[in-house]
Amino acid sequence: MTATYEARPEGPGTPATETTEETETAMSGTSTDRPDRALLPTASGTESLAALRTILRGHRLLAVGAVTVLVTGTAIGLLTAPLLGHIVDLVVERRGSQALTLPLVLLVVVALARGAAAAVGSSLVARLGETVLASVRERFIERALGLPLERVEAAGSGDLVSRVTSDVSMIAKSVRQALPEFTRSALTIVLTMVGLAVLDWRFLLAALLAMPVQVLSVRWYLRRAAPVYAEHRVATGALQHQLLDSIGGVRTVRAFRLNDTHTALLTDRSASARDLAVRGLHIVTGFFSRLNLAEFIGLAAMLATGFWLVDNGSVSIGTATAAALYFHSLFNPINATLFLIDDAQSAGASFARLTGVSNLPAERLPRGGSVPVDGAVKVTGLSHAYADDRPVLFDIDLEVRSGERVALVGASGAGKTTLAKVIAGVHEPRGGSISLGGVDVRELGPSGVRRAVTLISQEVHVFAGPLAEDLRLARPGATDEELREALAHVGALEWAQALPDGLATVVGEGGHRLTVTQAQHLALARLVLADPPIAILDEATADAGSAGAGVLEEAASKALEGRTGLMVAHRLPQAATADRVVVLDEGRIVETGTHDELVAAGGRYAALWAAWSDSRQTSGQGVC
Incomplete structure (x- = not known):
C-alpha cells in the first residue's frame, strides 16, 4: 500500500493560534526573516568531489x-x-x-x-x-x-x-x-x-x-x-x-x-x-x-x-x-x-x-518488524511546538477505535491541523507518544507510518500526465478496471469517462485542467487505491464551494468506508455525520462526544453549531 501525503505546509514559526502558513506569513512578513530558519545543507568541496567520483x-x-x-x-x-x-x-x-x-x-x-x-x-x-x-x-x-x-x-x-x-x-x-x-x-x-x-x-x-x-x-x-x-x-x-x-x-x-x-x-x-x-x-x-x-x-x-x-x-x-x-x-x-x-x-x-x-541521512528504519493490526489510533500526553517558545499542542490524550470516524473541530488556530499532521507523521511530536494499530510510531518508522496513514488536505496536486497514471501513483500495479472501481466508489467515474480521452486524458500542467472538485475526487480515488487502515482528511472539501462541498462530503464518506477516519472539519455538517466529535481550543481537547451530545451540553461545540446555523439563515452559506 502506498500512502500519499498531500498536506498543506505549516511553517516552523506557526504561533499557538493555528493559522495556515499562508496567513502566518502574510501577517509576519516573510519566513525568511525568522531567526529559526535553517537552510538545507550545502556539501563541502571534499564531499562534492567524493560524490562526483562516485x-x-x-x-x-x-x-x-x-x-x-x-x-x-x-x-x-x-x-x-x-x-x-x-x-x-x-x-x-x-x-x-x-x-x-x-x-x-x-x-x-x-x-x-x-x-x-x-x-x-x-x-x-x-x-x-x-x-x-x-x-x-x-x-x-x-x-x-x-x-x-x-x-x-x-x-x-x-x-x-x-x-x-x-x-x-x-x-x-x-x-x-x-x-x-x-x-x-x-x-x-x-x-x-x-x-x-x-x-x-x-x-x-x-x-x-x-x-x-x-x-x-x-x-x-x-x-x-x-x-x-x-x-x-x-x-x-x-x-x-x-x-x-x-x-x-x-x-x-x-x-x-x-x-x-x-x-x-x-x-x-x-x-x-x-x-x-x-x-x-x-x-x-x-x-x-x-x-x-x-x-x-x-x-x-x-x-x-x-x-x-x-x-x-x-x-x-x-x-x-x-x-x-x-x-x-x-x-x-x-x-x-x-x-x-x-x-x-x-x-x-x-x-x-x-x-x-x-547526502542527508536516509530516514530511520523501523526499530522492529511489527505492523499495525488494525486502524486504531492512540495518542498519549502529546505536545508539539514549531518553536521552543511557542507551543501549539498541550498534553493531548485521544483514542480512536479501529473503523471509527472522528471529526476534529475548533475555531481557527485551535490546533486541529497540527494534531492531524503529527498523527500522520508529517511532524514529530515534542512530547508524548502515538501508536497506530497497537504499534508505537517509533517502531514503525516513517515508511511504516506512510503505509498506515494517508493524509489528504484541501490543496491537492494533480500530476502532469495521463489520468490513469496519476491514479496509479497510489497503487502502481492497479489495472484499468481497478482504477474505474476506485473512481466509481467515490462518484468520480462519470466525469472521468467523459474526459476527451477518458482515463488516458493528459491532466495537470499543460494538459486538461481539472476543477477543484475533480482534483479532490482524484485524491479520494487515490486514497481508495492506496487502501490504508487510517485516513486523515484535512479540510478536504473546503475549497470546493457550497455545491461542490456536498458532493465531496459524500465522496469522502465513501472513501472512508472500512477504515479509521480523522476529519479536520471545515463544515460543521460534515462533523455532524461523524461517530464522534473532538473539540479543540488553544491546543487542548476541551470536549468530546457525539454531535447530539455536544449540542445538548451547551458548550463550545454548541456555540459553533449555533453560529453556523445563524450564518445559514442570514447568508445561506455554511462556514466554520
Missing part, C-alpha cells in the same frame, strides 16, 4: 573514449600551424606554386579530420555529461522526496525550490555547454605547449611569460567570485521563497491589506539578488581586463623571441610564424578555459547545494 565510477569507459577522441582531434588540428609555417618557408624560398599544392591539400585533410574528431569527441563528452546530470538529478530528487516536511518547512520552501530549479538548470547549462568547450580548450592548451617546445624550447619559455599574470588573475577572481556566487544562490533562494509566500498567500495579503508590506519585501529580496549579480559582473569584467594584459605580454615576448631566433639563424621564418600562430591560437582556448571558471564556480556551488541534500 557518479563517474560507473562510466569510466565512456570517459576514456571521449578523452581519447578529443586528444586525437586536437593533435591533428595542431598540424595546421606547422603546415602554414612550411608554406611561408616555401614562399620565402620562391619554390613556385606547384610546391604549395601538397601543403594546401594537407591543410584541407587536417581541417576535415579535426572537425570529424571534434564532433565525435564532443558528442561523447555531451553523452557523459548528460549521464552525470541525470544521476545528479535522480539522487537529489530521490532524497528530496524523502525529506520530512518539517525539515523542508524549517528551511523555507524557496530553498528547496531554488535547488530543484535554478541549481539544476545551472548544472545542466554547464554540462551541455561548458563541459565540452572546457575539455577541448584544456587539451588544446596542453598540446599546443608541447608543439611550441617541439619547434624550439625558447618559444615555450616566451609563451610561459604570460602565465604569472594569468595565474594571479585567476587567484584574484576566485577569491572574489566564490563568496559572491554563494551569496547569490542564497539570495535567489530567499527571493523565490518570498515569491511563493506572497503569491501563495495573495488572498490573505489582500484581506489584511498587506500589499505594500509584501511589495517592499519582494523589492528588498530582488534588490539583494540584483546587487550580488552586478557585483559578479564587475568581477568578471576585471578578470578579463587582466587576461588581455597577459595576452599582450605573451604575444610581445613570442614575436621578440621569433625575431631574435630568425636573426641568429636558429629557426626559419616559417618556424617563427608557426610559433606565433600557435600562441595566437591559444587566446581563445585560454580565455575560454579561464572564463569557464565563471561557469564552474556557479555549477560547483549548485552541485554542492544538490549534493548537500543528496
